[in-house]
Amino acid sequence: MQFGIFTVGDVTPDPTTGRTPTEHERIRDTITIARKAEEVGLDVFATGEHHNPPFVPSAPTTTLAYIAAVTERLLLSTSTTLITTTDPVRIAEDYATLQHLSDGRVDLMLGRGNTGPVYPWFGKDIRDGVPLAVENYALLRRLWREEVVDWEGRFRTPLQGFTATPRPLDGVPPFVWHGSIRTPEIAEQAAYYGDGFFANHIFWPASHTRQMVALYRRRFEHYGHGSADQAIVGLGGQVFMRHNSQDAVREFRPYFDNAPVYGHGPSLEDFTSQTPLTVGSPQQVIERTLGFREYVGDYQRQLFLMDHAGLPLKTVLEQLDLLGEEVVPVLRREFAARKPVHVPDAPTHATLRAAREHAAPSLDELGARAVAAER
Template structure:
């Protein structure tokens, strides 16, 4: 399946955090049971529409529906046939790598070889006190855990010693995935050190480009590929993914008019969760959604142009859209997925396959 998608240009997909935002138009907040059902329905729709990847994020808060991506993706696996299934992202600093690998190896077996892991340090930090980790060890925990995860991915029997968990002595790591190895990506929000680490370790690089001029991320991609080459990894193994907020409508004006209340609402509650009171005005949003920025809001043609422009900058292999934010109704998410799959994807695949 990976060879087929490679031949047909870059992969396209969708991801979700399962946030439980209030709909600013109705004042209603979806309950968690319905939100999880909509996550499953989104994955099924994306699979049937022919998209390549579906991702689920991890949060440990009452205003998000997903704390265990592997469990949700196992349910998704039973309702889908071909779409790849990934965390987006796993907070690797606060999860035991052995448990993580075994969960995703099991998912890989249940899905006939479709599981992947995007690992990150975490933009939200609730999981540190929740699972008994010190936030001051933020980076050291991630470094140790990603190195262990790579060993688990390579070897059935592991001997290992680190600073933050018990040692492993001839430990059997079971089950083994259906794939030879689970694809592992490192999620990067903007720090050069993280990009260099991904290159050094030979993992994929998943860039979160949520706005601004995307050219500012090009140095990160260059650092990633340079570090990868210096570490002896082939260019073919150094894969880049771009992720971003996305809303598609028939026209640019319709897209901006419909999405603005939800986008402003999304950043309203995300900034509040982070202790900030920042709000997005309509004029700010107009600039954020302009053609030269990394916010994917517009007509199918504008989304195509933004993806292809970024492909010229990064030469990336994958684009993953986050479409269900801010309390957006599922009907609008479904419309967006349909347009992404039927109007955007064919052109992007054709142009990037040249």
Template sequence: MEFGTLSIGDVTRDPVSGELVSEHERIHALTRIAVHAEEAGFDVFAMGEHHNPPYISSADSTLLAYIAARTSRITLSTGTTLITTNDPVKIAEDFATLQHLSDGRVDLMLGRGNTPMVYPWFGYDYVDSLGLTVEHYDLLRRLWREEDLDWSGRYRAPLRQFTSVPRPLGGIPPFVWHGSISSPEIAEQAARYGDGFFVNNNFAPMEHYARSVALYRERFAAHGHGRPEDGIVGAGGGIWVRPRSQDAIDEYRPYFRAHPIHARSGLTLEEEVAQTGLTVGSPAQVIEKVLTFPQHFGPLRRVLFGFDFGGIPEAKIHDVIDLVGSDVLPVLRRELASGE
């Protein structure tokens, strides 16, 4: 079981102080957060890709390479890389390079993206998102596994005798997770290839995501990769933690309202905590909530915590990293190991 932190890289005005940090400061803050997460015992640092305000996370492989030079143990991941609007050749090249720079400490999560306006910026149409996902991922897999490749498809210029360089480290491509909110086609794609399947587990009831996981597990077994329970599943979970529960709730509420996605959900903080993977409270409450995840999703390989958004000051984020590292992660590892 791996535990990590997931950032979406938003630049949001602090609703309490009114401060808005610069893009320069936010980018460097993400590096400091990743380094601290490794020091505190987290296993993964994941960075989402966006190309529209209020986000600055448009070049995830570049940022992760910078972090790789300042860390030694933590796995560097994406959450997600847009398989639809990115050229599979560039993904293959960028992440094989990152693999070499980090000595193999890299994987990536692929997703369609949930911002239709981005597609035309890269020459695509959102109505083709599923077709792009399937075709681009098939090409990406082949680029990492084949040399002198001949390929043609619907959405990209043909390749003739093409070899992507550098080749994957040791001939083994980075591990791939497929991130999904609801599309059964993505669960099927992940299951077909025996890849990982990651559910956001925020912004909707856990039962919603559980249905996608159940489909993935069923298809994982049908494709001959093992038993349903052998499927490689990860889940997200937003958290905000303070030693006292009420302090966490009072502090987090204005940031919840300022969050670029929570603010559009129409749910109150209490409703989201009750229905979704979000936990706001004490370390014991976070532990209790995460220990329920396997009841919804079965055995998990990875849990990513999101708490770096909505204009929350960096100093408070570092406080949460320390508290989770000292009071949450050791208990979760012990309890989940004892239940295996």
């Protein structure tokens, strides 16, 4: 099982000091946090994509390419890549380039985004959110899998004899997770292609996450990709830890109360009882996280949000120490002991490449080869 962290890249005042970091500081701190994640033994670092204040990660591939250069084994991902407002050609070429720069240490999570104004900024209509996600991803898959693409759709200009460059590393496209908080169509899309489904699992109760994951698993099996319990599932989560749980609650409360996303709403106590947010000791985080398996089944990736709501860098790095030293080793051991042998691990470039080398050519590949030969 993969463990890691994801960031939304918010630039938020620290409510205990009133100081707001500069954009420069926040971007540089993101690099420090990613390097720390590798140092403490985590597997994955993922960054969001936002194009509005108070967020800074508007160019995730640039940030991830820099992180790739200063790390050795950390898997780089997104949370999320906006498949609705980012052109599929741009995604295909950017992430193939990142594959080469990172020697394959990259996958990505596609999503619709949760900021309404972003659609007109990029010439799109939010009412087309789901159709955009469906059409753009269908094109993206072809761009990565076919040398020459002729294509015409509803939302962009046609392509004639187009080849996306560079080609995916080793001929293996990055693994794709489809991320969603509340959209069943995205779970259906992930299942249709046999891709991963990432349930954000932050703002909603366990019953909602259970329903979304169950839908994805049923449809994954329906489309013939394997049994429902072999579907590839990832979960988000939020934690804040101190060795003494009372200290954790006292320290985190002002950050929670003033957070740009959930501040000035439910109390910290109500929110932690109704959602997966865990504020307490490392042991409480372990017990809560292990409990996720009870309602989503065996899953492959767990990412935690830890650097948000104005938390200073020093505190975030302390959180990562606790996560890497006291929480993740126990979670690795416990999840591994409970996982049946037929449930797969999360795909990586190495495993996808090995599977490709041992698989017979698909009909799509045979057709693409025939077209190339005719040319």
